[in-house]
Amino acid sequence: MNILLIGASSAIATAVARRYAANHSSLFLIARNGSRLALQQQDLLVRGAARVGTRVLDLLNHEEHETAISAATEFFGEDDIDLVLICHGSLPDQEAAEQDFDLARREIDINGLSVISLLTRLAPYLKEQGRGMLAVVTSVAGDRGRQPNFVYGAAKALVSTYLQGLRGKLLPYGVDVLDIRPGLVDSPMTQQFDKGLLWSSPELVARQIEKAVRRKRHTVYVPGYWRLIMAVVRSIPEAAFKRLKF
Amino acid sequence: MRLSGWGRYPYAEASVLAPRDADSTAQILKTSVGLRMIPRGAGRSYGDSALATRVLSSRYLDDFLSLDRRALTIRCGAGTTLAEILRVCVPQGLFLPVLSGTKNVTIGGAIAADIHGKNHHVDGSFCDHIERFTLLLPSGETAVCSPTENKEYFQATCGGMGLTGMILDATVSLKKVPSAFISAQSIPAANLKESLALLRQHNDKQYVVAWVDCLAKESALGRGVIYLGSHSETGKLEHRSKRRLSVPFTTPGFLLNRYTMGGFNQLYYARHRFKKSVNSVYYDDYFFPLDRLKGWNRLYGSGGFLQYQFVLPDDAAESGLRETLETVSRSGKGSFLAVLKRFGPANANWLSFPSEGVTLTLDFKYEPDLLPLLDRLDEIVLAAGGRHYLAKDARMSAAVFRQGYPNWHQFKALKDRIDPAGSLGSLQSDRLGLTQAGVRSSQR
Helix, strand or coil: CEEEEECCCCHHHHHHHHHHHHCCCEEEEEECCHHHHHHHHHHHHHCCCCEEEEEECCCCCHHHHHHHHHHHHHHHCCCCCCEEEECCCCCCCHHHHHHCHHHHHHHHHHHHHHHHHHHHHHHHHHHHHCCCEEEEECCHHHHCCCHHHHHHHHHHHHHHHHHHHHHHHHHHHCCEEEEEEECEECCHHHCCCCCCCCEECHHHHHHHHHHHHHCCCCEEEECCHHHHHHHHHHHCCHHHHCCCCC | CEEECCCCCCEEECEEECCCCHHHHHHHHHHCCCCCEEEECCCCCCCCCCCCCEEEECCCCCCEEEEECCCCEEEEECCCEHHHHHHHHHHHCEECCCCCCCCCCEHHHHHHCCCCCCCHHHHCCHHHHEEEEEEECCCCCEEEECCCCCHHHHHHHCCCCCCCCEEEEEEEECEECCCCEEEEEEEEECCHHHHHHHHHHCCCCCEEEEEECCCCCHHHCCCEEEEEEEECCCCCCCCCCCCCEECCCCCCHHHCCHHHHHHHHHHHHHHHHCCCEEEEEEHHHHHCHHHHEECHHHHHCCCCEEEEEEEECHHHHHHHHHHHHHHHHHHCCCCCCEEEEEECCCCCCCCCCCCCEEEEEEEEECCCCHHHHHHHHHHHHHHCCCEECCCCCCCCCHHHHHHHCCCHHHHHHHHHHHCCCCCECCHHHHHCCCCCCCCCCCCC
């Protein structure tokens, strides 16, 4: 498979890339940290990747999105891109983001707008190909605005809603759109939390993402039990929900 | 968070630092001189060797750096597990020269404990196959260590339980194998004498290990099954991932008692008693049968368990083992896992466990009256000239440690020199007198 990974150094993307490398896929990685990317490239080649290309990009810099994507399409040349996986994200300090709009805007940009920018540029490309899949890692936090993380949640909800519309738009062109909603994932992004029973490893999430891609699903909760949990969370009447601090 | 070793005894309250790369790892050490912490890999040592109030995890240092098919070496980050290496290597006909009983240990941990496998008598221990590693010293500086370069760091770090620094990456030698299968043979042994004789008799075979029924008494004392293995010439080179059973919750500890374990051992022995069978077994099932049961350590109940492993020199082995097994048998505390194996000669590393002789591993469910029994066993082991495996230890005294490891003072001298502020230390190293006890951690 030919795979473009954006936010390629995130824990989930790292685990996903390793799975596809073992199947001798070709991968193009876009991420912010150049030295991390170089290590990752080497790692994926040892694991069996056919080819690995990289591009350093700060995703807040929307003007650079176009050239980074061109670098990727050049890397794959004549071959179609089978899968684009957008994985980057940042978990803001909710309290700080509530009090400082610049911070809130920045977080909404990273988790929301930068994804829309990428999708805007990638959608025509895949449409042109007439096949392939656009997959984005969003979050269960987008399902309902909860007090401890609604800035993050709002940005993720923005992306999920956008994907719903885009999915229909791309359907006639044979392009699939996958919304991946992980629950609690034990990764560097969540290092400050104590981990309990509901936490899952990036490797488990990666396995389920691979499965969802293979089955051409449209919206997946990973692990699957989060669909149930979030159904319950969504069903709580707002009159009661507004009093909940979880 | 509450953290423990694989034995789930003892627990300690610890904050875990998991740096994403070598630079940030160095930064942590540089900025926390004298704040005690201990490197931790997969947390597969059984006791308290990777426990401290601050733990420096290698979990994100898990990139492969290179695979050299001509020189037969692989270089990877310290947090890479044996499982990941095998996943990459086996399909290419390459194999790790030494494997522990679980594949879920990291390279850093494997070096720190200088782990051994079923082939120690012919191939030595894990560190005998390490070309070099990068060590982040307590000062935050790095040193490349090999048997010839920075030799004393190498000899102190191999088996040094993470006390000399944090291993960042390592280059491991590989061997070629014709298939992913092991041709395995099992031979029943009626008692201890026969078990030991069979181990000696098959000393030229590559993989040799024995299971011992340590609840059997009198004439059947030490009865067991000897397992021989060698790499099969036929069979595919493939990676198989298998569904694993898992123990999702801690089961009540009372389910493992002398009757259930005695019954298990009876059945297990009976299965092998009348046959001398040869099979071709996938390597994963051969080397790591317990990995199939994820979280098997929860079977021992909420109190956890202790593993007790020691080695005795050949001349004292039979009498020492007999006395040990009799003492255990009398106490009525026994284990599923009693494993007997012959070691080859020791290497030059200061705190490496294996030395020529016979090693026995016992599991005990934790109970308050277990500790006096283990103290009693310590006396038997020391009297026979033996010593204990630090990766399994959770309770040995400093005196017992010092008698078993005469190089301890050499180790301590180097440790004091490279880590004068005491940046690295574990609950174990405090107990063994290798470091000064810092802030006490909660211990049950």
